[in-house]
Amino acid sequence: xxxxxxxxxxxxxxxxxxxxxxxxxxxxxxxxxxxxxxxxxxxxxxxxxxxxxxxxxxxxxxxxxxxxxxxxxxxxxxxxxxxxxxxxxxxxxxxxxxxxxxxxxxxxxxxxxxxxxxxxxxxxxxxxxxxxxxxxxxxxxxxxxxxxxxxxxxxxxxxxxxxxxxxxxxxxxxxxxxxxxxxxxxxxxxxxxxxxxxxxxxxxxxxxxxxxxxxxxxxxxxxxxxxxxxxxxxxxxxxxxxxxxxxxxxxxxxxxxxxxxxxxxxxxxxxxxxxxxxxxxxxxxxxxxxxxxxxxxxxxxxxxxxxxxxxxxxxxxxxxxxxx
Amino acid sequence: xxxxxxxxxxxxxxxxxxxxxxxxxxxxxxxxxxxxxxxxxxxxxxxxxxxxxxxxxxxxxxxxxxxxxxxxxxxxxxxxxxxxxxxxxxxxxxxxxxxxxxxxxxxxxxxxxxxxxxxxxxxxxxxxxxxxxxxxxxxxxxxxxxxxxxxxxxxxxxxxxxxxxxxxxxxxxxxxxxxxxxxxxxxxxxxxxxxxxxxxxxxxxxxxxxxxxxxxxxxxxxxxxxxxxxxxxxxxxxxxxxxxxxxxxxxxxxxxxxxxxxxxxxxxxxxxxxxxxxxxxxxxxxxxxxxxxxxxxxxxxxxxxxxxxxxxxxxxx
Numbered sequence: 001x002x003x004x005x006x007x008x009x010x011x012x013x014x015x016x017x018x019x020x021x022x023x024x025x026x027x028x029x030x031x032x033x034x035x036x037x038x039x040x041x042x043x044x045x046x047x048x049x050x051x052x053x054x055x056x057x058x059x060x061x062x063x064x065x066x067x068x069x070x071x072x073x074x075x076x077x078x079x080x081x082x083x084x085x086x087x088x089x090x091x092x093x094x095x096x097x098x099x100x101x102x103x104x105x106x107x108x109x110x111x112x113x114x115x116x117x118x119x120x121x122x123x124x125x126x127x128x129x130x131x132x133x134x135x136x137x138x139x140x141x142x143x144x145x146x147x148x149x150x151x152x153x154x155x156x157x158x159x160x161x162x163x164x165x166x167x168x169x170x171x172x173x174x175x176x177x178x179x180x181x182x183x184x185x186x187x188x189x190x191x192x193x194x195x196x197x198x199x200x201x202x203x204x205x206x207x208x209x210x211x212x213x214x215x216x217x218x219x220x221x222x223x224x225x226x227x228x229x230x231x232x233x234x235x236x237x238x239x240x241x242x243x244x245x246x247x248x249x250x251x252x253x254x255x256x257x258x259x260x261x262x263x264x265x266x267x268x269x270x271x272x273x274x275x276x277x278x279x280x281x282x283x284x285x286x287x288x289x290x291x292x293x294x295x296x297x298x299x300x301x302x303x304x305x306x307x308x309x310x311x312x313x314x315x316x317x318x319x320x321x322x323x324x
Numbered sequence: 325x326x327x328x329x330x331x332x333x334x335x336x337x338x339x340x341x342x343x344x345x346x347x348x349x350x351x352x353x354x355x356x357x358x359x360x361x362x363x364x365x366x367x368x369x370x371x372x373x374x375x376x377x378x379x380x381x382x383x384x385x386x387x388x389x390x391x392x393x394x395x396x397x398x399x400x401x402x403x404x405x406x407x408x409x410x411x412x413x414x415x416x417x418x419x420x421x422x423x424x425x426x427x428x429x430x431x432x433x434x435x436x437x438x439x440x441x442x443x444x445x446x447x448x449x450x451x452x453x454x455x456x457x458x459x460x461x462x463x464x465x466x467x468x469x470x471x472x473x474x475x476x477x478x479x480x481x482x483x484x485x486x487x488x489x490x491x492x493x494x495x496x497x498x499x500x501x502x503x504x505x506x507x508x509x510x511x512x513x514x515x516x517x518x519x520x521x522x523x524x525x526x527x528x529x530x531x532x533x534x535x536x537x538x539x540x541x542x543x544x545x546x547x548x549x550x551x552x553x554x555x556x557x558x559x560x561x562x563x564x565x566x567x568x569x570x571x572x573x574x575x576x577x578x579x580x581x582x583x584x585x586x587x588x589x590x591x592x593x594x595x596x597x598x599x600x601x602x603x604x605x606x607x608x609x610x611x612x613x614x615x616x617x618x619x620x621x622x623x624x625x626x627x628x629x630x631x632x633x634x635x636x637x638x639x640x641x
Contacts, residue, residue, distance in 0.1 A: 043519040186375040186546050191590035191602065213520055216549070216592035220600065239596045255594065257524040259549040261576055262593045262600075268553065270525035274489060 004071075005034040005174050005207040006055070006093070011068030013054050022278045024050040026231040027067070032224075034174065037201060037208040039222035039239065041215055041254070045275055047231040048211045049098075052179045055209070056095055057085050073174065091121050094168040096161075098180040103164050104152035111148025114167050121171045137166040140203065141196045158189035162196060169200065176201070177209045182217070194221060215258050219243060224313075227251045230276050230286040232305060237314030247316035249291050285319035297322075327400065329508050329540045330386075331362040331407065335395035337378075337385045355381040357564035358395070360623070363508070365400070368534060368541040370555030370572070372548055372587070378564040379544045383510045386542070387427050399425070402507065423453055426501035430513040432493035436485040442469075443481040446500045453504065468503045472496075473529060491522035495529070502533060510542045515550065527554055548591050552576060557629075560584045562637060569623060570630040580632045582609040583640060605641055 013025040024047045032038045040048050053059045055070060057077055070077040072092050077085070097103045105113055111134055118130045125133075135145045141162040152160060161181060168176055178197065182190040194217065201208050210221050218225055219239060226236040227250060235248040246252045253271040273290040276282055285291070285305060288298040297303060298319055307315040337356040342349065356378045363369050371379050385392040388410070398407040399421055408417055426449075429435040436445055443465055450461045469477035472495045485493055494514060501509050511530070515523040531554065534541060543554050551558050552572055559569040560583065568581040579585045582605045589603035616634050617624040623631035 043521055187548075188374055188587065188590050191592075194592075195602070214592070215520070216594035219594045219596045220592050243594075243596050254520065257521055258594045259524075259553045260594050261549045261552050261588060261591050262595065262598060265552060265573070268524045268528075270528060271521035272525060274491075 003033065004031040005036075005073060006032040006209070007069075007071040007074075008055070009069045009071075011051075011054065011070065012066045013050060013059065013063055014066065015060070016062045016064055017279075020279045023231050023281075024063075024278060025054060028233050029068075030226055030233065030236060032175070032207045032209060034207050035201075035205045036224060037210060037222045039218040039225035040209065040211045040228060041213065041218045041225060042228035043213055043275060045278075046228045047278075048213075048228055049179055050231075051228075052095065052177050052209070052211055055177060056089055056093060058089075058095075087121075090117055090168075090171040090173060092173055093175040093177065094171065094173040095177040095179060096164050096168045096181045098183055104160060106152050108151075109148065110150055110152065110155070110163050114148075114163075114170050117167060118170050134166065134170070137169050138163075140169070140200055141165050142192070157185055158193065161185060161189075161193055165193070165197065165200065169204070172204075173206070175207045175209065177211070179211045180213070183212070183214075190217075197221070215254050216260065227254065230282065231278055232286065232317075233307070234287065234320070235314075235316040236307065237311065237316075241311055241314050245311070247310045247314070248287075248320040249293065250287050250320075251316075253290075253292065285317070287317075287320070291320075327365050328362045328398075328407065329365045329367075329400045330542075331396075331398040332386070333360045333396040333398075334358045335360070335382065335385060335397065336393045337381050337390065338393045354564050356385060356392075359559075359561070359564070359566045361559055361566065361569060363540050363542060365507070366534065366538050366540055367557065368531075368543055368555045370551035370558040371542060371544045371561060372546065372551050372558055373561035374546060374587075377561045379546075379561055380512055382561075383427065383512050383542065383544055387425055387510055388422070389427075400507065419453070423504050424507045426504055426506040426509045428494075428497050428501050428509060428511045428514045431517055432490055432497055433485075433517070435497055436493055438485055441482050441484055442474075442488075442496055445485070445496060446503050449500065449504050455504075464503055465499075468499045471502070471533065472499045473525075474499070490518055491526060494518060494526055498526075498530065498533070502537065502539070505537065506539060508540045508542070510544070512544045513546070516545065516547070523550075530554070548576070548588060560587060562640075565633060565635065565637075566623065566631075567633045567637070568631065570628070574628060574630055578630070580626060580630065581613055582606070583637070585609075607641060610637070610640065 009029050011025055011028045015022040015024055042048050065078060072088060114134050115130050134148055138145055138147060143162050182193050212218050222239050225239050225242055226233045229250050235242060235251045246255055256269045257271055259268060271290060276286055284300055284303040285298050288294050291298055303319050306318045308318050308321055310316045310321045335356055336358050339353045339355055340350045341353055373379050384390045397410045399410060401408045401417055401420055403420055410421060446465045447461055450464060466477045469480055474480045474495055515526050518526060545551050555572050558572050558575050559566045562583050568584045579588055585603045586605055593600050614634055614636060620635045624634050625631055
């Protein structure tokens with residue numbers, strides 16, 4: 001048994017498109033301990049969801065993993081056959097997708113859809129056991145048992161999202177990936193779902209990988225975060241130290257652009273420009289065109305990207321950490 | 325005294341719904357159920373609440389996109405320099421009203437016609453209202469593009485919406501609304517579809533335009549943190565009614581209504597060291613608000629321009 005529930009090393013992946021290769025994931029490494037919650041934050045198109053899909057080996061057909069390894073409990077995922085992957089998906093690693101509305105089959109009752117997953121992974125257990133388990137899971141996420149007998153359209157968005165969490169837990173995974181699980185929901189429901197997730201995670205000792213663009217949610221949910229920009233991790237470290245002393249200008253820009261209702265009202269600063277297209281090869285620091293305080297060195301096309309240690313367990317991209 | 329640009333009294337909007345087309349038992353959904361507020365010139369009023377509370381319906385009724393069921397809406401007619409009711413308005417007055425009241429929608433991907441160029445989109449309201457000569461209209465479009473930060477304008481005039489990014493599209497929506505030089509703009513979650521980094525620049529743009537062009541906003545959002553950044557006053561809505569209305573900082577620091585407290589306590593704080601405590605509604609707290617006043621029809625003034633509703637609310641606990 002290895003120390004980490006999930007180890008990702010030097011993972012690179014691109015999509016093969018007619019316009020060229022889109023480098024969605026570039027040389028990404030991170031580890032998640034068991035019971036830890038790990039956040040992945042960045043703006044849309046930075047590669048967050050591509051990472052999540054690659055972790056489950058659910059990436060679309062035109063994607064090519066060029067390098068790296070993904071180890072779940074010490075077991076290498078890349079290169080496994082579809083049959084072997086099936087055993088790992090849901091049994092050791094499962095995912096809560098963004099759109100709860102679209103994750104359900106509209107013509108099958110909720111309970112039956114969860115049982116379908118359980119049957120697939122655990123053919124020996126009886127229907128009664130499965131139903132008992134679903135009821136237990138529903139209690140855990142704050143749903144009534146009768147929901148099993150309902151169709152997806154009979155439920156509200158919040159209820160569907162809770163049921164998706166129950167579905168993700170149905171085969172006792174060690175790791176749960178939550179890909180923007182609350183983005184489609186409103187604030188009060190979001191708050192409830194986040195609490196359920198946290199509760200369940202503590203109760204079952206799960207590792208949680210939480211993906212979001214909302215830095216406020218990440219602050220509350222995670223122990224450790226990685227900030228992604230243009231397919232790379234530009235800063236990674238314990239959530240507290242990243243928020244207290246952000247070393248990368250992109251992290252700082254994200255923090256400065258997030259309004260809060262707590263504390264004094266402060267002037268927020270915007271981050272102008274757009275993330276670079278991932279089709280073209282980027283030389284030098286990918287953030288330099290938008291960097292609020294670039295030095296002459298930053299724009300230099302030969303600057304190498306790479307993480308360097310800036311604090312205890314806290315790493316940031318070489319380019320920016322040298323500026324500050 | 326700052327003059328009101330809009331006064332709304334007891335606005336209601338009811339929808340008839342039935343289970344099937346042939347059903348005789350029609351039910352009435354009270355989407356907006358008697359709300360009153362006014363907006364001063366140059367002010368931004370936030371309308372905050374959960375999804376389904378009637379925020380968007382309010383906006384659509386105000387803009388006359390959906391006819392209201394009942395209630396009084398008075399607006400300031402800059403030509404006659406007086407408040408006029410939109411029910412008893414002349415045809416000319418209505419034209420002036422529509423010119424001065426514009427709307428910015430939530431989704432910049434769906435609110436722009438994909439077959440029109442940016443120039444056509446922004447110029448359309450000028451054409452409809454027959455403002456200025458042909459060349460003046462062209463100039464107005466270039467001018468407003470510059471104002472909303474799409475520079476140089478020549479680069480955008482002949483482009484189509486799919487050729488520009490989400491943030492730029494929302495700037496086009498803002499330009500289309502402001503090219504009429506309106507006095508009042510209804511903004512329905514204009515930043516909720518945008519990325520965090522772009523969101524602030526759009527909000528800053530709107531704040532600056534409000535100052536420079538003397539525009540009032542009704543700003544609809546579900547996010548109190550965004551509302552705090554944008555708005556002078558905030559009205560909290562629940563189930564078609566306003567439950568609390570106060571100046572932004574006052575509302576956030578001293579919320580009175582349990583529902584407002586619940587809403588505030590559910591906003592995540594971007595600070596990992598801050599321990600947010602979720603406020604749980606209790607019957608006791610609700611009763612305290614109900615007992616503030618005997619008159620259940622109006623918002624109760626607790627002083628300091630801080631109003632709270634004392635009517636009974638079902639389904640909150």
